[in-house]
Amino acid sequence: MSATSQPKPRRRTYRRLAAAAVGLVTAGALAAALPGTAAAGENHGKPGGHRPGRYQDVQLLSFNDLHGNLEPPSGSSGRVTELQPDGTTKTVDAGGVEYLATHLREARQGHRYSITAAGGDMVGASPLLSGLFHDEPTIEALNKLDLDVTSVGNHEFDEGATELARLQNGGCHPTDGCYTDGGFAGADFPYLAANVLDDTTGKPILKPYWVWRKGGVKIGFIGVTLEGTPGIVSADGVKGLTFKDEVETINKYAKVLQRQGVQSIVALIHEGGYPASSSYNYDCDASGAGGGISGPIVDIARNITPAVDALVTGHTHQAYVCTIPDPAGHPRMVTSAASYGRLYTDTTLTYDRRTGDIVRTAVKSANRVVTRDVPKAADMTCLIGRWNALAAPIGNRPIGYVAADVPHTGTESPMGDLIADAQLTYARTLDPSTDLALMNPGGVRAGLTYAAKGSEGDGVVTYAEGFTVQPFANTVNLQDFTGTQLIQVLKEQVSGTNAAAPRILQPSTGLTYTLDLTRTGEERVVTDTVRLNGAPIDPAATYRVATNSFLAGGGDGFPTLGQGTGDLVGTDDLTALEQYLTANSSPTSPIAPPVANRITIVQ
Incomplete structure (x- = not known):
């Protein structure tokens, strides 16, 4: 097995308690149930015993709209278009969690400060390998990928909020029971749902934000899904829920984070745009900041408070790395990594230890192809084989x-x-x-x-x-x-x-x-x-x-x-x-x- 295919040790175990009766999780319940955020993922040691410098590069790896595609997607769903230097394009076979794991693990090498985040729709509308088991295989795979945090997407509500809480917290399916003797442990990472409110309590059904801390660096993440989710999900899936405006919600929680001393903020938004080119490596800013993309994310990005330093988006299944001006007119990075695990985005956030903020002008980002010419991650191969053995008689x-x-x-x-x-x-x-x-x-x-x-x-x-x-x-x-x-x-x-x-x-x-x-x-x-x-x-x-x-x-x-x-x-x-x-x-x-x-x- 290649050294690059080895998973790194788990950084933490993240579990949530389901709220009483309906299984919904409120922000208040989470605060009471979890250990203090400061302890999660923090390391106060100084490399080599030296005082850290003023600026610290933080690697942010992100992807979106996986939709339970653990095996390499077939047909056009398993290819990306790549723009060549001479202006022509070619297609590249891409995707598959065995390859995604290898690429992410290789990308993290040499980066002590590395975060992995997602923009929603990790599950839902999944192939049989995952969908047949209510997406438990995908949650297990995401745990092995060392996903740190994700926003919810509209498809996380396909089976309702109670089922979403089960994916977060674990436990056997209420009607289908347990698929394995070990049961289902749930997600090791937090799902964020800042703009999804329980009509009974008026509070978010899941934690609205999460703070990553390491060596004195603090970066907050706010997660939202598109306000229009009720129009694209079955009524039963969103019963008893209210979906609030994305911009108002993010701006609200950005202030909350700032009051807690968190100045560096990333928004995980399950809403997206449409780039002018279908090539994943198209220069979105060739015609000026914000000129290479259209769609809902443009107005959202232009109105989100300048306190937010970067936007990881999704939903439209498009690939783009663009800068869109914030309300102050300053360019801000907005990214999306297509869908089905075919791409991941590699972003460098330069953190200023003196101000606690991201140096916006130093942010760099690019989409990377999850090619299939690297060794398969052995742990993912094992996972797929185990679930395939259960699914094969039907599939x-x-x-x-x-x-x-x-x-x-x-x-x-x-x-x-x-x-x-x-x-x-x-x-x-x-x-x-x-x-x-x-x-x-x-x-x-x-x-x-x-x-x-x-x-x-x-x-x-x-x-x-x-x-x-x-x-x-x-x-x-x-x-x-x-x-x-x-x-x-x-x-x-x-x-x-x-x-x-x-x-x-x-x-x-x-x-x-x-x-x-x-x-x-x-x-x-x-x-x-x-x-x-x-x-x-x-x-x-x-x-x-x-x-x-x-x-x-x-x-x-x-x-x-x-x-x-x-x-x-x-x-x-x-x-x-x-x-x-x-x-x-x-x-x-x-x-x-x-x-x-x-x-x-x-x-």
Whole structure:
């Protein structure tokens, strides 16, 4: 085993007590349950017995949106785009926790002052290896990675706040029990949820901030998720919770930290932006500070107090290292490391021991690729093997066959269309009058790959691969809508909360229309082109529509989908996909990917 693949000794054990009855953790309960922060991770010794200098470089390694991807992600989900010196680009295979562990451990070598932080969505929407076990394998892996702290993301609420508290504190799953004889110990690192309040107590459900201390250096971390989480998570997942404004919350706790003598502050924000280039090493500041990125994080960064020295972000699955001016007009580093463990960000924070603050002008940062040309971390290989042995009887079962890759890329994707067709076919077994199906793009987590994985054989789709595509266990719901409502649903793809970042529903076969992206607002949906099986939509007619339960509740910014009538609830969406693949493919007659030409895009 390579020396670089050896895990370093645990720095601490971090455990939290679940709050009474509901299992929620409040800031007050945490303060009473934990030892003093000053003792955690602190080392007052001076290297070589010499007095430390005024300035101390602190390494901050960060990543985000892992989503339980312990094994190397497949297809485009397992590649990054790299900009070459001559202006061309190439793709690099990346990701896999065995490689991530090696890269992080090598990066830490020679850095006595090193912190590892994350920007949320460590779990949720996970492949079967982790998702089948309620993401206990991922928490175990993150412990071995020596993660120091993370913010919560929206997907940390997929199974509700009580389950999130269990991931933090440990204990067997309330319905599925313990998967191993040793039980589940929980996270060794704190989840931070400063802007997520328990409606009963009015306090954060988890600790709002955490302070890293070593050799007299103090750096505070404030963790928040996007305020809009209730609109992109099932209602049950956020029941009894209020999500506050990100900027107001961070500014509030920055003052709290300053009153405690902590002047160096990093915000972990599960909200992000969209860089001008898809290359991870694109110079985001080539057109000036803040000019190379757009999206929600820009306004957030511009309004967060200058007391915060750096922002680690996520949610959009993009890669960027940008400076965005703070309210005082001074550039401030804002980073994101794409998703699925394909990248990590290496940031140098220069700490001024005299002021206790970060020297902002000295901050340097870059995204690094988690390449697969390094030795695998043996402890992670062991972890994956142990959980795979439990998952294999379920995950290796074939459920269908594909003739080629079925990618999930583009405004309309072949994978999205395939799922919509599967849901329409299943819905018609419940009600033959069902007219169409609509699938939200965020509910499609990956495509299907043709190439063999292990010994399964080319073109085989296993249950594990299907689970990776649709891990949420939403049900297929049928509802009635008028033609007017159906047109309004299509307009909501590009208006309201979806105006800035459109969410284009994936349509089943038979539904066609033109999306003109040269227009603005809801006018981008050219309503007189909307057809169902070649016929214009009749505003007064009633249409039977299949969606998943998340959309049927008005999720993802589609309030009209929450107004349907004649509800009929079917099986889970993965079962619908499995039944469709089984019925429509075989080893000698695999299913071909849909062409993805139901929406005509004008750009």
